[in-house]
Amino acid sequence: MIPAAELERVYERPESLTALHTNYCPGCTHGVAHRLVAEALDELELREQTILVAPVGCAVFAYEYFNLDGCEAAHGRAPAMATGIKRLLPDRTVLTYQGDGDLASIGIAEIIHAAARGEPITTIFVNNAIYGMTGGQMAPTSLPNQRTTSSPSGRDVALTGQPLRVSEMLATLPGAAYIVRRSLHDPANIRKAKKAILTAIQVQQRGLGFSMVELLSTCPTNWGMTPAEALTWVKDHMLSIYPLGDYKVSDAARELSA
Amino acid sequence: MVKELLKGNVAIAEAAVRAGCRAYFGYPITPQTELLEYLSSRMIALGRVFLQAESEVAAINMVYGAACTGARVMTSSSSPGFSLMQEGLSYIAASDLPCVVVDVMRGGPGLGNILPSQGDYFQVTRSAGHGDYHPIVLAPATVQEAIDMTVLAFDLADHYRHLVILALDGLIGQMMEPAELPEWQADPPTPDWAVTGAAHRAPNRITSMHLRADESEAYNQHIQRRLEHIRAAEQRSIEMYTDDAELLVIGFGSAGRIAASAVEMAREDGLNVGLFRPQTLYPFPSDRLAELAEQVGACLVVEMNAGQMLDDVRLAVSGRAPVEFFGRMGGAIPLPEEILDTIEMLCWSLHVVE
Amino acid sequence: MALKGTVVIDQERCKGCQLCTLACPQNVLLLDADLLNAKGYHPARLEESHNFCTGCAVCAVICPDACITVFRQPSPRRVERTEAIYG
Ligand SMILES: Cc1ncc(C[n+]2csc(CCOP(=O)(O)OP(=O)(O)O)c2C)c(N)n1
Ligand code: SF4
Ligand code: SF4
Ligand code: SF4
Numbered sequence: 034m035i036p037a038a039e040l041e042r043v044y045e046r047p048e049s050l051t052a053l054h055t056n057y058c059p060g061c062t063h064g065v066a067h068r069l070v071a072e073a074l075d076e077l078e079l080r081e082q083t084i085l086v087a088p089v090g091c092a093v094f095a096y097e098y099f100n101l102d103g104c105e106a107a108h109g110r111a112p113a114m115a116t117g118i119k120r121l122l123p124d125r126t127v128l129t130y131q132g133d134g135d136l137a138s139i140g141i142a143e144i145i146h147a148a149a150r151g152e153p154i155t156t157i158f159v160n161n162a163i164y165g166m167t168g169g170q171m172a173p174t175s176l177p178n179q180r181t182t183s184s185p186s187g188r189d190v191a192l193t194g195q196p197l198r199v200s201e202m203l204a205t206l207p208g209a210a211y212i213v214r215r216s217l218h219d220p221a222n223i224r225k226a227k228k229a230i231l232t233a234i235q236v237q238q239r240g241l242g243f244s245m246v247e248l249l250s251t252c253p254t255n256w257g258m259t260p261a262e263a264l265t266w267v268k269d270h271m272l273s274i275y276p277l278g279d280y281k282v283s284d285a286a287r288e289l290s291a
Numbered sequence: 292m293v294k295e296l297l298k299g300n301v302a303i304a305e306a307a308v309r310a311g312c313r314a315y316f317g318y319p320i321t322p323q324t325e326l327l328e329y330l331s332s333r334m335i336a337l338g339r340v341f342l343q344a345e346s347e348v349a350a351i352n353m354v355y356g357a358a359c360t361g362a363r364v365m366t367s368s369s370s371p372g373f374s375l376m377q378e379g380l381s382y383i384a385a386s387d388l389p390c391v392v393v394d395v396m397r398g399g400p401g402l403g404n405i406l407p408s409q410g411d412y413f414q415v416t417r418s419a420g421h422g423d424y425h426p427i428v429l430a431p432a433t434v435q436e437a438i439d440m441t442v443l444a445f446d447l448a449d450h451y452r453h454l455v456i457l458a459l460d461g462l463i464g465q466m467m468e469p470a471e472l473p474e475w476q477a478d479p480p481t482p483d484w485a486v487t488g489a490a491h492r493a494p495n496r497i498t499s500m501h502l503r504a505d506e507s508e509a510y511n512q513h514i515q516r517r518l519e520h521i522r523a524a525e526q527r528s529i530e531m532y533t534d535d536a537e538l539l540v541i542g543f544g545s546a547g548r549i550a551a552s553a554v555e556m557a558r559e560d561g562l563n564v565g566l567f568r569p570q571t572l573y574p575f576p577s578d579r580l581a582e583l584a585e586q587v588g589a590c591l592v593v594e595m596n597a598g599q600m601l602d603d604v605r606l607a608v609s610g611r612a613p614v615e616f617f618g619r620m621g622g623a624i625p626l627p628e629e630i631l632d633t634i635e636m637l638c639w640s641l642h643v644v645e
Numbered sequence: 646m647a648l649k650g651t652v653v654i655d656q657e658r659c660k661g662c663q664l665c666t667l668a669c670p671q672n673v674l675l676l677d678a679d680l681l682n683a684k685g686y687h688p689a690r691l692e693e694s695h696n697f698c699t700g701c702a703v704c705a706v707i708c709p710d711a712c713i714t715v716f717r718q719p720s721p722r723r724v725e726r727t728e729a730i731y732g
Contacts, residue, residue, distance in 0.1 A: 040651060040716035044705040055710065059686065060662030064709025071711075081490035086356070087498075096496045102486035104359045104497035107382050110352035113344065117356025117364070118486070120340040121314055125488050143352070146345040220668060220706045260662040 047071035049080045051100045056091075060260020062217040062250040063092055066159050069223070070128065071099060073230045077238070083126040084118055086111040090132035091165040109140020112147035115154045126237055127154045133174040134164040137197050141173075144203070144245075151208030151242040155233045158199065158245055161252040162271060169255030173197040176274055181255070196274055200247045204280035210242030211290070212281040216249035218267040222277075232290040241285045249275055294469040299434045299459065300325035302470055303367075303393060306441035308333055311476045312391070313362040314340035316353035320372045321405040322461035323395035327367065347372040351379030351392075358388040359497050361485030363445050363478075367393035369461075370411050371402065373419075380454060381420025384514075385499030387484075389448035391441070392426075393457045395464040398622030406622025407461035407545060412599035415458045416573045424514050426454040427521060428572040432548040434468035436570070442473045447525065449479060451517060458572060460595060462545040462624065521574055528576035529568045530583075532558060536565025538637055539583055539612075541604055542593040543569045546625060550593045553630035562638045572600065577607035584611035588641045593630055594618045650700015650717040654689050658712045661686035665704035665713065671696045674704060689713075 049071035057063045074080050080101060087095035089108035096103030106114040111129035119127040136144050136158050147154065163181055164170040170183040174196050178187035200214045211233050215226035226248055233244035249271050251263035258266060282290060297305075304326045307315070315334055317327040327343065334341035340357070344350035350366050357364040368376060373394045383390055396411040398404040415428050427447050431437040437459060444455040481487065486495050501507035529547075531554060533539065542550040547568035557564040567583060569576050584590065589612050592601045598616045605614050617633045619625045652674075659682065666674040666689055677690040689712070691698060700717030 039718075040649075040700070041719045042714065043650075043700060043717045044702045044713070044715035046655075046711040046714065050711060054658055054684070057709065059660035060664055060709060062709055064711070065707065068709070068711045082488045084359075084486050084488060093500060096498060100489070100494060102489045102495050104356070104386070104486055105500055106355075107352060107378050110348070110355075110379070113349040113352035114356035114359075116342070116349075117314070117316065117353035117358070118360055119356075120342060120353075121357050121360040121362050121364075122487060142345055143349055146349065220703045223706050260664050261667050264664070 047075045049074040049100050051098055053097055055098050056094060058254040060251070060253050060263065061091070063159060065217045065223060066157060066248050066250060067095065067098055069227045069230050070130070070157055072227060073234055074101070076231065077234060079126050079234065083128060084122070086115045086118070086127065086129045088129070088131040088135040090135045092130055092132060092159065093166070095130050109135050109138070110143055111135070112140065112143040112152070112154065112156065116147055116150070116152050119152060119154050126234060128157060129154060130157045131159065132165065133158070133160040133162065134172045137173045137199050144199070145206070148203045148206045148209045148243040148245070151210070153237050153240050153242060155237045156245040157230065158247040159250045160247055160275065161250040162196075163252050163255050165252045165255055169252070176270060198275065200245070200280045203245060208243050209245070209281045210283040211236040211244035211286045213279045214247040214249070214275060214277050216267055216272065216277055217251070218249065218264040232286070235289045236286045239285070239289070241283060244286075294471050296467050297434055297470045297472075298325060298465065298467045299437050300395065300464045301329045302434050302438050302472070303441050303457065304329040304333065306438040306473055307365050307391070307445070308337065309473050309475045310442045310445040311363045311478050312339070312365045312445065314357045314364045315366065316342050316344050316350040316357070317366050318344050318347045318350050318368065318372060320369045322397055322407070322464050323367050323369045323393065325464070326393065326395075347375035348378065351376040351383070354390050355379050355383050355388065358383060358390045359486045361482045361487070363389070363449070365391040365393065367395065369395045369397045370399050370408070370414070373411060373414060377418070377420040380426070381422050382499050384420060384424045384426065384454045385422060386497050387452040388454075388497070389452050391444045391448055391455050391457065393459070396458065396460045404622045405461065407595065407624060408620070408622055409460055409544060409546060409595040409599070410620070411458060412572065412594070412596060415456050419454070419456065423511055425518060425573045426456045427451070427525065427574070428456045428458050430458050430543040430570060430572050431463060432544050432568060433470075434463065434466060435470040437463055438470055438473060440570070442476070451521060453517065453521070458544070460545050525571055526574045526576040526578055527570040528579055529570060531566040533565035533567065533583055535563050537563040537588045537641055538634060539565050539567055539587040539590045540593060540630070540634065541567045541569070541580070541590055543572060543600060546593045546595050549625055549627055550630055552627040553634060556627060556631050557634045557638075560635070562634065564634055564638065569600070575603040575607065577603070580604065580607040581609065581611070584608040587612055589637055590614045591633060591637055592616045593625060595624065596620055648699050648718045648720060650698045650715060652691055652698060652704060652716070653714045654691065655712040656680065656688035656690070657682050658710050659686060659688035660684065660710055661688055662709065664707045664709065665689050668703050668707045670701060670703060671699055673698050
């Protein structure tokens, strides 16, 4: 082994994360999403200008995990809370970090209207197709036939509808400047997710409108899998229902992402 | 300063502007809509924030976010909309955030009607969101008082880092009266707890979450201590003819105002009747009422509901005198004459008992 | 020739999820069966008996708990840190 001192440090824990150990289950990709957001803020030198709005869900303590000013929204209301902050502090970077129960179910009105207003905030939407924190109930994003604690014999789409595809929906709104879906299931996709987060935040900095990065994420605990199996499940089952891609990139945003 | 003829809702809006309200978020609902409409142009013209939210749920959560930045912020609504705000109100209260909420009460329950009512007394004083807390609740009875209380609301909110509700009914919201607008207040400095970006300091975090029972209980005790201070310092009420009153009529807001006319009429008839009008519904002016209860023969509570403040009166009077009730509901407004009838009957029975 | 590198793992932070051990292209990470951290997990550890770490940072890119610091031999072509890892 080569002594570290002779080498160049090429990766270290980002400054925008605190030293706190997270409460996330082992291998849960919420942690990856946190890391990427923190790395992006470090690289854009925005740590001191950023206000994070944490959700209700497993990421409820996100305001403790990020080394940023932060606050904690009511379930689903992060986009409204972020709107209040951004309107008063238009030169700060305001982020919401939300799960799929938070954003796609109880908070669907708030996210649609924030996007429709072209609110210059950035939403990190962590879609793990389940309610993680409350113990694995069905979410509007759960896959057809997916077994959850509230759909024990699998999601019956005849009774509960089809998975809600939020990125596709928000992309129809003129106020949305940058809406993309990425996945956290392998290093190559994580790299792409990171780039998208960087772009989304820059879209906000330039005041181009609402930006959101949807991240396909795992819940090994409630899916009843090992962390590695969960990554494979994302690839094998989620990608077909939630195709990755750029759903809305406004002309001005395109210049940034190029 | 000169008096102008002002409509209650508009007067509150302009008073808020002058008190330094930096942001308003709201949703249309009668009978408070003039407030929102007035601010839609006024705030923008001043370079401040006005936003019509997609719902009262969103409006109060926008207020929650805006309050986190340390600015003076406000929303307004009416009963059904206020019900929808309870979630956000509870988070705001549990985050020690100052903010002002105006509830121009209307007839309920349910969709009810748009007529004046005081049916939200429980809602504003008791159930403005889940958990153990009360907002400070101010109840004006005139347009001038609505103006003065708007300014007071912002000051109290900042002073205590607490939620303040201005509770009036459609009568005062819609009524026009000559009144004097307040002086312009200078912006208070940004408080050190505000979230503004963690530049050159440790991050500020605003949360209502305390996972451990001991931490959560300690936080609850902190709220209770604050409420104790508020109860000790902020009880406010107005009295008329209480020196020699045998019967004390008690009413707040519009009902208190109408009751005042009935009391005047009773005095003209030679009846020893006084009026007690609470200006703060929380803290309820129990201390003064308890003193008065020692000296009167009976109390008559008049409300535009089925008897909600009545509970607070009974607690304050605590058996020192019998407490009677006269109320109208669902948007019906009591007439001074019908209150007078009740006053006469009660005075008569007081003397029969003697 | 492959670059030489090494990793330093914050073993107290590690949750033993194995995502790094499975992702490492050089197969030089494993869970330390002899060690239990305060959280009760067998943390990841560098084991270069068969192969060597190249400092590619794939492990750091996948680690959900940001436990891994990666060092690499200075490359002849100097590149920005982000570019080096996220290409
Ligand atoms: C108003 C309200 N309803 C319900 C809850 C309970 N609750 C807490 S977290 C949660 C679901 C979170 O799921 P998701 O947003 O998918 O996030 P995850 O935990 O999976 O990251 C629910 C329903 C709550 N806290 N508040
Ligand atoms: S319950 Fe699921 S989403 Fe929540 S931390 Fe555990 S694995 Fe992650
Ligand atoms: S830097 Fe690359 S080679 Fe080294 S341990 Fe990590 S993944 Fe393996
Ligand atoms: S990925 Fe991180 S947390 Fe998981 S085993 Fe490796 S070092 Fe530990």
